[in-house]
Amino acid sequence: MAESMRGLKRTCRCAELSEKNIGQEVTVMGWVQKARNTGGLIFVDLRDRSGLLQINFQEDKLGQELFDKAYKLRSEFVIAVVGTVVAREGGINKNIPTGAIEVVATQLRVLSEAQTPPFPIEEDIKTKEELRLKYRYLDLRRPDLQRNLIMRSRIATLTRQFLADEGFLEIETPMLNKSTPEGARDYLVPSRVHPGCFYALPQSPQLFKQLLMCSGYDRYFQLARCFRDEDLRADRQPEFTQIDMELSFVDEDDVMDVNERLLQKLFKEILDIDIELPIQRMTWQEAMDRFGSDKPDLRFGMELNDVSDVVKGCGFGVFTGALENGGSVRGINAKGQGGMPRKKIDALVKFAKDFGAKGLAYLCINEDGTYKSSFAKFMTEDELHALVDKMDGQPGDLLLFAADRNKVVYDVLGNLRLELARQLDLLDKNEYRFLWVTEFPQFEYSEEEQRYVAMHHPFTMPMEEDLELLETEPGKVRARAYDIVLNGTEIGGGSIRIHQDDIQERMFEALGFTKESAYEQFGFLMNAFKYGVPPHAGLAYGLDRLVMLMAKEDSIRDVIAFPKVKDASCLMTEAPSRVDDKQLEELCIGITETNDEE
Known part of the structure; x- marks a missing residue:
């Protein structure tokens, strides 16, 4: 029978205790990792997000009733313990920070009982990922995943503080946007108020952050949720988080400088690794010629x-x-x-x-x-x-x-x-090799669409000396674009933006837009350019990829609390799912059933 916490207040987390606390009375709460009965003594490893703490239950300290209760403790029971911190008598456990102490219990409450979990709540288990994701709330109790998410939180906090100190303003941009045809497929959201019309979830805050520069905010950032309906890989998810930023009155060197110092701070604070600045730079053409990749691994x-x-x-x-x-x-x-x-x-x-x-x-x-x-x-x-x-x-x-x-x-x-x-085992996860890749091609030819498409996006400024090639030889135009690469993974990308409306119109023409279609899709941006827009540039990191590399994981699923699997579904909640016909009727949506043969 579960008991309440009434009258008890937790005084500390498990692994916050040390030999300095010997003699103190404490109240700790958490999950039973393991219980061991040695006859007259019961030992429990108590776990919370900070780590493990050994609890020593003795009949003469607890009384018969509570000692019998301790005897029935099983893995994943949630308990509250009041007791005194003492030095361990049975030898020090050097594998955990609290290995020199234990708590001798004087009170015990079972706050919640638990069934036997479908897999062990331990580090580095070999359980199939599908089972772990189905029971993600249990998987997230494992210390290695908890360390990853704690690291992610620290990275986000440090990033916010660093950018605020650099004069950036955190500004939220809309989640319900206008769908645009360039880039990956949009996730669409039907409008009940406007039957037959749809919003698109943002693939990035690109247009809004450029408009914020038009509005005079000078330096913007956001930890932005983004959505792309595309095929998934180990380092991709349908929804992900960007460290997104935009700056006015800057060039490439300014953007790179602030971001190099941000990365330097993160790696020093989180991993105690010193990144030597400036970070190496390499043109796209050199990277392709030397490594066959625009995100080369230099290790x-x-x-x-x-x-x-x-x-x-x-x-x-x-x-x-x-x-x-x-x-x-x-x-x-x-x-x-x-x-x-x-x-x-x-x-x-x-x-x-x-x-x-x-x-x-x-x-x-x-x-x-x-x-x-x-x-x-x-x-x-x-x-x-x-x-x-x-x-x-x-x-x-x-x-x-x-x-x-x-x-x-x-x-x-x-x-x-x-x-x-x-x-040949040449990839050392303890080595971090950064690289800026610059001067990307402005366009790449799409065989599927039989036209040039933007390699980054239509708002990237071409190299000024290549502007004359925009109409005649678009394949030779280089972009003022830059990616930041770490160990063969692109962790961020950005560019100098077009801020002159005539160049923006030429860019749309080169991409096959008529003037009318360009205004239909991007008219609000092009109109804004008529009212005085500063030169501006930006960059966005994939926060998930950055954390994955810093945590030495192979998949971003191990640094996201509730990730999707390869078909963009959630094994735990079983999303996406069918909805009621009434909801569809309100949205003026009809579902056409098809069979596999069709």
């Missing part, structure tokens, strides 16, 4: 090497054919992996094909300097030597090559480089 080498000039006249048709079609031939050197079994190499070839490669050429350099290769018979000895020299190949190395259009080659080798790093 290991294995950089791409362009060998197009070396193989342009060789007899291997795969190489020369790619060059004749305007592509390139590039390779990576897996140092010391020349003895890799053929079965593993074949698995790498299959991996490369998943990213668009037609195949993967390889060359193993034996310890005696001879070659074992998939293409050696098509090339002369001099051509092979020249290729190996270009790749800085040494005895014992494995050289891997991709030949195709640049986009395919980058994608294949960039991902192959990361796969090899995973296999």
Whole structure:
């Protein structure tokens, strides 16, 4: 039978006690982690969010009735204990902060009993994630997840304080917005008052924060909830949190400076890690050429090497054919992996094909300097030597090559480089390598839509020297955009914004908008530009990704209290779900049933 707390007040959390408190009477409350009966004594490990504390129940201190109650305690019972802090007599437990003390109980109340949980409430359990997410309220009791969410809270608090000290104002922007066609799919919210019309949940506060700059607020920030109806990955969720900011009268250096100091503060306060400033910068083109990725992981080498000039006249048709079609031939050197079994190499070839490669050429350099290769018979000895020299190949190395259009080659080798790093255990979670990637392409061509689309968004300012190419060669226009990358993960991105209405109109035209369609979608922003708008820029972090990396987790689901799974559903609440017909009628919505064959 559950009892009340009446007359009891908790004096401290479990792990807030230490040897300094010996002799004090305390009242602690929490969950039973484990109970052990040793005959005349009962020991309970009591758990709350701060950690564990051993409680010592003795019959002569409690009386028979309460001692019998202590005998019945089981895992996850919620209890309140009054007692005295004493030094442990049975030896110190060095695995927990309170290992030198215990509380000898004088009072016990069972505040709530519990059924046996479907999995142990312990760190690093191997329970399937689906079961943990179904019982997320139990999963969240585990100390490792609690540490993650406590870290997340600290990061949010420190961020707010730092930005406030830097002159930023925290301003909320609307959640019910106008749907726009660019970017990911919107989550739509039907309007009851305006039948047939829909709001969109924000993919970001982009337009509103630009309008706040138009309104003279100078420096804005927000920990903003954002929503995108897109396919999920380990570092993606349909709803997520951004550390969002916008600044007036600034350039790239100003934005980078304040954010570098923010990251420096967070890593020092949370992890006691010193980040050396300034953070390295690299253009998008250099990142692609060296790493095959616009979010390169700098914790290991294995950089791409362009060998197009070396193989342009060789007899291997795969190489020369790619060059004749305007592509390139590039390779990576897996140092010391020349003895890799053929079965593993074949698995790498299959991996490369998943990213668009037609195949993967390889060359193993034996310890005696001879070659074992998939293409050696098509090339002369001099051509092979020249290729190996270009790749800085040494005895014992494995050289891997991709030949195709640049986009395919980058994608294949960039991902192959990361796969090899995973296999060779080169990714140290205790090492943090930051990088600014700058000068992104303004546009990328969408084969699906048969037109150029904005790589970031339509409000990004092009490099001034590239403005003349906007109408004639849009594929060559570079953007004043920048991403902040950490260990191969993009944790934030931003840009200098367009603040001149004539350039904004040219941008919409380049993206295929008519003047009318641009005004239909973004008229409120373009009208605002007619009333004096300052030069401005901004950046937004994915808070979830940042916390994931700082907590050394592999998935953002482990740093979000109640995450969704891959199909954007919640296993605990079973959302999304059907709603009553009456609700649909009020919204003028009809549901059309389809079967699987249709």
